[in-house]
Amino acid sequence: MFDKSYRQRLEADLAQWEADGVIAPAAASSIRKALPPLAPGINIAVVVAIVGGLLIAAAFLAFVAAHWTEIARLLRFSILLAGMVVAGGLGAWFASTGRDVLADLCASIGAIIFGAGIALVGQMYHLGDDFAGGMLLWSTGAFLAALLTGSRGALAVGLAAASIWTCMRVYDAPDALHLQFVAAWLIAAAIAFAWHSRAAAHLVAVAAIPWWVATSLRFDVDGAQPSFVLANGAALLFGAGLAIAAAPSPRAQRLGSVLSIYGALSLAVVAFLEVTTVDDVFRLRTAPVAAQPPWAVLCGVAGVILALASAGLTRRVGEVLAACAIGLVLVAAPIWPASAGGEPWFAYAALLLAMLCLVVSGVLDDVRPRIVAGWLGIAGVIAGITWAVKGSLLRRSAFLAAAGLIAVVFASALNRLLPRAER
Template identity: 65%
Template sequence: MLDRAYRQRLEADLARWEADGVVTPAAVAAIRGALPATASRFNIPVVVGIVGGLLIAAAFLAFVAAHWLEIARPSRFAILITGIVASNGLGAWFARTERPILADLCASVGAVIFGAGIALVGQMYHLGDDFAGGMLLWAVGALCAAALTSSRGALAVALVAASIWTCMRIIDLDDGPHLPFVALWLIAGALALIWKSRVAAHLVALATLPWWIATAIRLDLFELTPFLVLANGAALLLGGGLALAATPWPRTREAGGVLSNYGAFALAVVAALEVIASNDVLRAGSDGAPPWAIACGVAGTIAAFAVGVLRREAGAAFAGGAMALMMIATVVWPLRQTGEPWPAYAVVLSAMLCLVVSGMLDGSRARMVAGWLGIAGVIAGITWAVQGSLLRRSAFLAAAGVVAIAMAAVLNRLLPRTET
């Protein structure tokens, strides 16, 4: 089916073309008649049905929990199995009657009951106190349910459980990232590609954030190292997404676009946090990001530049420039021992400017918005920092403004002009 946003743009274009006399009303009607049906939207009966299903599931779980100790162990286990089978059986019936949203909801409820069953059975039989292991089992079970039913809700449950699992395992690690989560994440990403689902692509992209954040904050919170790790992770998401978006396959192109958008926003947030935190809460100096994180950032930067060179896309090249500048910032930040890090400010601000230009050249609204948010955050961090001279900050911002205007004049000559 056609993307809904494209369908809306097409309808607006058809109305304008018809009003301007470019196409005849008969041609407009023929075009509309040739288009496939759009995906069904949520309507009132569907929404009420979803709420009812959630209430029934909550009532079931509350009833079982209230009488758990009074029920014999075999009966408890049978109740859990019955709940899982009933929810999935009802979902199969909804799928057969062409009610995909309700079918997805039933599969999601079944995945939730499965997780509750793991916790209750573990308590009932006094199993080991490996809570993280239980979350892994829940994630694997929900992921299997998602693969069998194509349920986006079950995929969401699996990714949430997997994120909790990996965060708990990361706390216990002495060094390095928690790589088993990456394998599970790749399986979820493969499902999103097979389904050609934008919703699933968003879920998979979101699942990367807890892993990177937990990996970063496990390090010393009073140094810049966690922020540098996050910057490298954002660069990997942005560069990897751009590389996928440059492939000839529609499924990977759409998934790459989603992934690169999340990478752009993550890069902007990290840029602002680096500036704000460097003035107010962090110690001078830092050991820098670990080698594996730097390798991820470098890989994402190379991927963006490769797309820019091979496909002659200036937008991707500017995105690579933004990531390269953030990588340079990972080296510049630790050099400061006393005073304010003016070179780092300039590098991070330039990176966000490159991100805005990248979005404009590629027509990517997400990248443009991320870049502007990053610029606003960086300027706010420089201006309203608790420490340092406000006069020096004003002089720095004025100098940065002059440089930006000079760059605008140069770009105005180099880039092709369009009639307004």
């Protein structure tokens, strides 16, 4: 909450209120004294030091790579081990002197060198049959480094390695869900919660996407469109984020708000994909659209329930509309097979209404990323409807015109019903 942008806005507001006589100078001074000190930022010297360190590391790696075949196996391993020790030692020294950014960078470099060490051992002793297992080992080591050092960079390395690991496992065994990644993701989410770090929350939210993408493209989903499976994942991420943010804990609020932002953006992307991939613009499946996997449907239903539960706790109308947006995107999926003989007008209407609900939800709750996601979703859905291959373009234009008129009537009704202060 007490980040630099917030403090700048607060300082400007305090100066304005003091100038207008709203608060006394003593009250403004008391507010400023009550605020905790800002964490030191990244100055020019730190940036130059980071660039210099990266150049030295790149030069070292280039030198080793140029003489790689001439270096004995034991010496290769010793070089990488020494690199981890040096990175850890420098990180500890930077941390003791209060240079947290450089300490985080050193921990990240150490985690990367650890992965290189795993690859080297596998190459030297011909252990390359299980690349996914190597990625799991790398991810585990990076997670341990993140726990020991509090490094956001090491957490990023661990999540990246875990994402590659799960994609490999899904490719190797498409007939089974790779639930082990879910356990690893929950561990990373617990770390982000314990750190109360927005950067870590962003990393965790991004890491949830590769698993859903890889799972939606599994070969055993007979004829089902990946966008339908992704819709359930976006629903779960959005609803769970809202529910977590409804908790009284500031840590939960920070983590949940970030998860809900990525959930809203994912929902908008999925709405665009449903139109473009199902309606013959881009065809990802040649078989007829099949029923969605039951586990995916349960995830989507859970997302709607969690969003409604959050709305019940926070008493925010915007979150009710967010739950409606989630439900409408999910409802659009089974409408497409029912409209196989003609245009899926009801599916189009459901997606447009879903994105409109998302925009209004963000406006009512004053959540700008949700507003942006809704507008992007509206633009994507309209573009998909307009440029779809099958069907009459004249009918599509009539449908869009009717939808626009309904939206104008709805806006007029809202303008009359809402109090002037809330318009």
